[in-house]
Amino acid sequence: MRLLEQLVSRFENRSAVIGIVGLGYVGLPLALRYAYAGFKVIGFDVDHDKVRRLNDGDSYIEHITTKSIREASERGFEATAEFSRAAEPDALIICVPTPLNAYREPDLSFILNTADTLVPHMRIGQVLSLESTTYPGTTEEELKPRIEARGFKIGEEVFLVFSPEREDPGNPKFNTRSIPKVCGGVTPACREAGVALYSAAVDKVVPVSSTRAAELTKLLENIHRSVNIGLVNEMKIIADRMGIDIYEVIHAAASKPFGFTAYYPSAGVGGHCIPIDPFYLTWKARQYGLHTRFIELAGEINNDMPHWVVNKVTGALNEHGRSVKGSRILVLGVAYKKNVDDTRESPSVKLMELLREKGAHIDYSDPHVPVFPKMREHHFDLESVRLTPETLGSYDLVLLATDHSAFDYELIQKRARLIVDTRGVYLERLPNVIKS
Amino acid sequence: MRLLEQLVSRFENRSAVIGIVGLGYVGLPLALRYAYAGFKVIGFDVDHDKVRRLNDGDSYIEHITTKSIREASERGFEATAEFSRAAEPDALIICVPTPLNAYREPDLSFILNTADTLVPHMRIGQVLSLESTTYPGTTEEELKPRIEARGFKIGEEVFLVFSPEREDPGNPKFNTRSIPKVCGGVTPACREAGVALYSAAVDKVVPVSSTRAAELTKLLENIHRSVNIGLVNEMKIIADRMGIDIYEVIHAAASKPFGFTAYYPSAGVGGHCIPIDPFYLTWKARQYGLHTRFIELAGEINNDMPHWVVNKVTGALNEHGRSVKGSRILVLGVAYKKNVDDTRESPSVKLMELLREKGAHIDYSDPHVPVFPKMREHHFDLESVRLTPETLGSYDLVLLATDHSAFDYELIQKRARLIVDTRGVYLERLPNVIKS
Numbered sequence: 041m042r043l044l045e046q047l048v049s050r051f052e053n054r055s056a057v058i059g060i061v062g063l064g065y066v067g068l069p070l071a072l073r074y075a076y077a078g079f080k081v082i083g084f085d086v087d088h089d090k091v092r093r094l095n096d097g098d099s100y101i102e103h104i105t106t107k108s109i110r111e112a113s114e115r116g117f118e119a120t121a122e123f124s125r126a127a128e129p130d131a132l133i134i135c136v137p138t139p140l141n142a143y144r145e146p147d148l149s150f151i152l153n154t155a156d157t158l159v160p161h162m163r164i165g166q167v168l169s170l171e172s173t174t175y176p177g178t179t180e181e182e183l184k185p186r187i188e189a190r191g192f193k194i195g196e197e198v199f200l201v202f203s204p205e206r207e208d209p210g211n212p213k214f215n216t217r218s219i220p221k222v223c224g225g226v227t228p229a230c231r232e233a234g235v236a237l238y239s240a241a242v243d244k245v246v247p248v249s250s251t252r253a254a255e256l257t258k259l260l261e262n263i264h265r266s267v268n269i270g271l272v273n274e275m276k277i278i279a280d281r282m283g284i285d286i287y288e289v290i291h292a293a294a295s296k297p298f299g300f301t302a303y304y305p306s307a308g309v310g311g312h313c314i315p316i317d318p319f320y321l322t323w324k325a326r327q328y329g330l331h332t333r334f335i336e337l338a339g340e341i342n343n344d345m346p347h348w349v350v351n352k353v354t355g356a357l358n359e360h361g362r363s364v365k366g367s368r369i370l371v372l373g374v375a376y377k378k379n380v381d382d383t384r385e386s387p388s389v390k391l392m393e394l395l396r397e398k399g400a401h402i403d404y405s406d407p408h409v410p411v412f413p414k415m416r417e418h419h420f421d422l423e424s425v426r427l428t429p430e431t432l433g434s435y436d437l438v439l440l441a442t443d444h445s446a447f448d449y450e451l452i453q454k455r456a457r458l459i460v461d462t463r464g465v466y467l468e469r470l471p472n473v474i475k476s
Numbered sequence: 477m478r479l480l481e482q483l484v485s486r487f488e489n490r491s492a493v494i495g496i497v498g499l500g501y502v503g504l505p506l507a508l509r510y511a512y513a514g515f516k517v518i519g520f521d522v523d524h525d526k527v528r529r530l531n532d533g534d535s536y537i538e539h540i541t542t543k544s545i546r547e548a549s550e551r552g553f554e555a556t557a558e559f560s561r562a563a564e565p566d567a568l569i570i571c572v573p574t575p576l577n578a579y580r581e582p583d584l585s586f587i588l589n590t591a592d593t594l595v596p597h598m599r600i601g602q603v604l605s606l607e608s609t610t611y612p613g614t615t616e617e618e619l620k621p622r623i624e625a626r627g628f629k630i631g632e633e634v635f636l637v638f639s640p641e642r643e644d645p646g647n648p649k650f651n652t653r654s655i656p657k658v659c660g661g662v663t664p665a666c667r668e669a670g671v672a673l674y675s676a677a678v679d680k681v682v683p684v685s686s687t688r689a690a691e692l693t694k695l696l697e698n699i700h701r702s703v704n705i706g707l708v709n710e711m712k713i714i715a716d717r718m719g720i721d722i723y724e725v726i727h728a729a730a731s732k733p734f735g736f737t738a739y740y741p742s743a744g745v746g747g748h749c750i751p752i753d754p755f756y757l758t759w760k761a762r763q764y765g766l767h768t769r770f771i772e773l774a775g776e777i778n779n780d781m782p783h784w785v786v787n788k789v790t791g792a793l794n795e796h797g798r799s800v801k802g803s804r805i806l807v808l809g810v811a812y813k814k815n816v817d818d819t820r821e822s823p824s825v826k827l828m829e830l831l832r833e834k835g836a837h838i839d840y841s842d843p844h845v846p847v848f849p850k851m852r853e854h855h856f857d858l859e860s861v862r863l864t865p866e867t868l869g870s871y872d873l874v875l876l877a878t879d880h881s882a883f884d885y886e887l888i889q890k891r892a893r894l895i896v897d898t899r900g901v902y903l904e905r906l907p908n909v910i911k912s
Contacts (some may be wrong), residue, residue: 176718213734220731246731252720256680257728260711261736264729264870268700269706271770275696278757281764282612284688293691293700295656295682296642298649300697301737320716328717333773334707 043165043197048236050130054078055202055242059129063090063119063314064313066171066205067135068104073216077111077241080131083119090411094119102381102408103209128162131169134158135205138172139316146175152182159186165235166197169223173258173317175324178202179251185224195227201234202251204258210380220244224254252301262317263335263417268303269314270338273345276305285475287464307441307462307476308387310343310376315342315385325385346390352476353395353439353460360458362436365399370435372452373442374406381408388441389418395439403435409444410419429455440465479601479633481640481664484672490514492676494678495565499507499555500525501748502569502607502641504540506677509652511548513677518565519555519674520684538817539645562597567605567673570594571641574608575752580610582756595622603635603669605659606687609694609753611760614638615687620662631663636707637670637695640694656675656680660690660753670679699771704739705750706774709781712741715824721911723900733906743912744781744823745879746812751778751821782826785875789896794872796894801835806861806871808888809878810842824877825854831875834898843882860872865891876901 051054056079060071063085071083085091093100095118097110109117126132136150151172162168168187170179179202184194192198203223208214221238223245225231231247238245248254272290279286286305294302309315318335325332354364376386383389392402404412405425412420426433427448430439432455440452441464453459453466459473466473486492492515494509499521507519509698521527529536531554533546543552562568562730572586585606599603604623605613620630628634639659644650657674661667667683674681686689708726715722722741730738743749754771761768790800812822819825828838840848841861848858861867863884868874868891876888879899889895889902895909902909 107678137803176720181565208734211734219733222728222731244731248724248728249721252718253724253728256715256718256725258718259730260725261732263711264704264707264736267703267770272699274768274770275699278761278764278766278768279692281766282688282692284612284692285685288684288689289692291694292658292682292684292689293696295658295680296697297655298479298644298647299702324718325714328714330717332714333777334703334770337769337773405837409632 044199044233044266047130047165047167047199047233051236051240054240056237057082057128058237059084059126059132061085061126061132061134061150061158062092062136062150063087064135064137065101065209067133068094068101069207069216070133070135070171070205072104072108072112073241075115075117078115078118079240081118083117084121084126085119086121087296088121091119091121096118102210110313112173121327123157124161126158127163130165131167132162133169133171133237135171137312137343138174138320139312139397140319144319144323145151146180146323148174149180151178155183155186157164162190162198163186164192164197167230167237169203169234169237170204171203171205173204173262173313173320174255175259176252177324177468178255180226183433190469195225195229199225199227199230199233200251201225201230201237202254203234203238204254206258206261209382210378220246222246222248222254222257223249224251226251231455250384256321257318259321262313263321263338265303266309266318266342267334267338268301269309270341272303273305273308273341277348281294282473287467287475290464291467304464305346305462306350306387307391309342310384310386310388312384315339346387346394347441349391349460349462349476350394350398352436352474356458356460356474357437360436363399364395367400367403367436368434369395369400370432370438371395371402371404372406372440372447373444374404374409374412375442375444378443379408379445381417383409383413386442389415390419391439391441392420393418406442407444409429427451432456480635480669481604483566483601483635486607487672487676488897490676492566492673493518493564494673495520495562495568497521497570497594498566498586499523499530499557500571500573501537503569503641504530504537505643506569506571506607506641507553508540508544508548509677511551511553514551516552516841517548517554518561519553520557520559520562521555522557524557527555528558528789532884534715537645545562548665558700559593559595561651562594562771563599566601567603568594568598569605569673571607571609573748574610574756575748576755580755580759583757584610584614584618587614591619591622597625598626598628598634600628600633602665603637605637605639605670605673606894607639607641609640609698609749609756610691611695611756612688612691613760616662621829631661631665635666635669636662636687637666637673638690639670639674640690640753642694642697645818646814656682658682658684658690658693660684660687662687662828692757695753698749699757699774701739702750702754703774704737704743704747706777708739709741712724712779713784714901716911723911724902726900737745740900741898742781742823743785743827746820746822746824747818748820751775782823782830784789785827785896785912786830786834787899787912789875792894792896792910796852796872798872799835800831805831805836805838805874806868806874806892807831807838807840808842808876808883809875809880810840810848811880812846813880814879815844815881819845819849822878824889825856827875827877829854842878843880863887870893
């Protein structure tokens with residue numbers, strides 16, 4: 041166990057080198073955190089443009105400042121696209137995306153390609169940690185055999201752990217350091233190495249008995265959110281039909297000091313977690329002959345919400361004798377949630393597409409997204425419209441999709457002819473606001 | 477509005493008389509609370525035995541002390557079965573049960589019988605509040621027309637509100653006074669009367685815009701619980717099949733300081749709320765052509781849990797070469813939840829029945845339930861077994877159904893041959909404990 045003790049002490053005394061693989065929403069803040077904690081950090085990414093920008097002291101993520109990149113560089117952070125340097129770090133932390141393919145099956149290609157690129161360069165004495173959200177068994181079934189194929193003994197020569205990322209961009213209360221980190225190892229020695237690795241950078245590490253328990257922990261967190269959002273969306277549909285304001289009901293229920301946690305309805309779910317992660321468990325459960333019925337139901341209801349909102353828009357315009365076809369509609373907020381610039385899986389984009397298909401002239405306004413981004417499956421050649429009394433008044437309908445704090449809701453309410461509010465921003469009854 | 481002002485001031489200066497109708501788990505604590513707050517309180521109940529016991533200073537609910545009954549009596553609380561006295565109070569608060577019938581439809585008979593008994597005695601200047609959990613529309617559709625049929629103008633002569641009970645017996649942190657009270661009125665004047673009524677006895681009243689919003693608020697709270705318990709029960713089944721300890725995963729997920737609330741699996745749901753209330757919305761939603769899919773799914777999974785646990789028991793005995801038939805099984809805890817004496821809808825009773833049907837010899841132990849109570853649909857002629865090293869060792873299997881704090885879990889683990897733990901009491905792996 042000499043090797044393990046040496047490795048642990050290198051984490052404790054900050055002499056270890058940390059390698060972060062994948063410099064996106066998860067990897068970049070983690071790399072900065074380790075640099076700030078006193079480590080030399082090598083950030084790996086296949087995207088040469090990202091590597092260049094980081095080494096130039098530039099940031100490509102809105103909530104990460106260029107100042108923080110520059111400070112990290114001064115403290116020993118560097119980015120590289122040279123994966124042959126993977127032998128340099130004592131720890132390799134994989135932070136790559138785990139999307140779904142077109143058939144809603146796990147797409148592990150980023151993990152597997154990363155592993156196949158890294159493993160040939162690995163050396164004795166390293167700890168490899170996977171942070172990407174995935175189904176229980178991934179670390180043991182996919183990473184372990186690849187490392188063993190190089191002849192390394194796991195738990196003796198190389199240490200393998202799973203520690204799920206819990207990044208929450210835009211959360212003002214918690215950051216990479218203050219969010220506790222769950223960590224499970226393939227062996228007890230692996231876990232010890234993982235706990236030492238993360239304890240050096242985050243305030244609290246929560247060890248669990250296996251990588252599978254750690255993998256399921258992250259899925260449970262996101263399944264919990266997906267199901268609770270699905271439930272409140274179903275409740276919204278029922279309350280709406282009964283003529284009851286669901287937001288008033290949720291606010292009243294939230295006055296109960298135990299046994300209730302408020303979730304809010306919306307036009308659907310977005311981001312890289314909630315619409316995707318739960319289905320990783322669905323896929324794996326099939327192998328055990330099981331169905332994940334809550335996940336399926338939540339997915340079904342949440343996916344259907346943009347259609348429900350479009351019906352509300354159609355109804356609101358119809359009340360004013362207008363069709364969707366030919367109407368000018370302004371969508372407020374294309375990011376998937378409040379105060380972030382991330383448009384991945386955003387239901388706003390789905391709304392824009394559905395309304396465009398019906399013949400509406402679509403514009404959008406989002407202070408966090410000045411130009412509509414390039415997306416694999418969606419195309420809008422648009423720039424964010426500035427909200428002024430004139431622009432607001434020029435649209436037949438304003439569709440409030442994402443409730444950014446930067447919007448001037450009083451101005452919007454004063455000047456918009458008709459507002460469909462999918463976020464419960466306007467609590468009181470107002471003549472030009474339809475709640476959706 | 478002279479009448480309303482007078483009524484409000486009678487609540488404010490404690491000169492009003494409060495009538496509580498139905499002196500069970502909800503009505504009795506509320507009656508005591510008003511007596512303690514300085515009001516003369518008349519408690520109405522059709523059960524002459526309850527009335528006699530209360531007037532003798534006796535309690536029939538474990539967590540309500542005889543001392544508190546006697547103190548309330550000294551402060552002006554009396555019980556009666558004479559509903560003709562319904563004209564005496566300024567406020568009539570209905571706290572009667574709302575069960576389901578055999579077809580899982582709302583059984584409003586207690587509410588309607590109470591209303592039909594009270595209304596003929598009502599007088600101008602009274603406020604009538606319904607606290608029983610029910611579907612949106614009950615107050616307006618059932619109570620309002622009955623009062624109007626007597627010729628009273630609602631909102632002018634008589635004030636009608638809905639304010640859902642939120643009692644949580646066994647909760648050490650919150651009580652009748654400190655749990656905020658939601659209140660909706662048929663008219664704004666009704667609501668004002670209701671807010672004045674409750675503000676005199678509870679710390680915080682949360683007004684909502686209608687009785688329907690107040691009715692749905694209570695349902696949302698319990699639907700939220702039912703669905704979250706259903707979800708974690710489904711997750712338990714999946715984790716169990718994958719060989720992962722769901723309790724370890726829940727504890728790890730609970731380390732996330734935002735976006736996750738821990739719910740725990742069990743042998744099913746019990747009590748007078750969670751298994752019943754959600755279906756009140758299911759029934760009403762049908763009238764609007766809607767399905768409540770999350771409620772149905774949660775009900776299905778939660779109702780199936782006793783069968784799942786019985787399979788675990790069968791498997792555990794089988795491992796030791798025994799059949800359920802002929803085995804001696806001790807069920808720990810027949811109350812539906814920790815530290816209470818309430819056996820209504822308790823999954824423990826369902827477990828006892830299922831195991832008896834399979835030929836097991838069943839005993840139970842529950843410090844809160846010394847004698848197995850008379851229940852409408854269940855019959856066991858049993859008394860609680862005292863837990864000693866000898867009794868524990870004499871059973872083939874101990875089924876831990878309800879995790880009362882009073883149990884000596886160390887003794888149980890030491891002496892029981894085999895334990896099936898449905899509550900995650902035993903976190904570590906132990907040779908005689910099967911998690912279920």
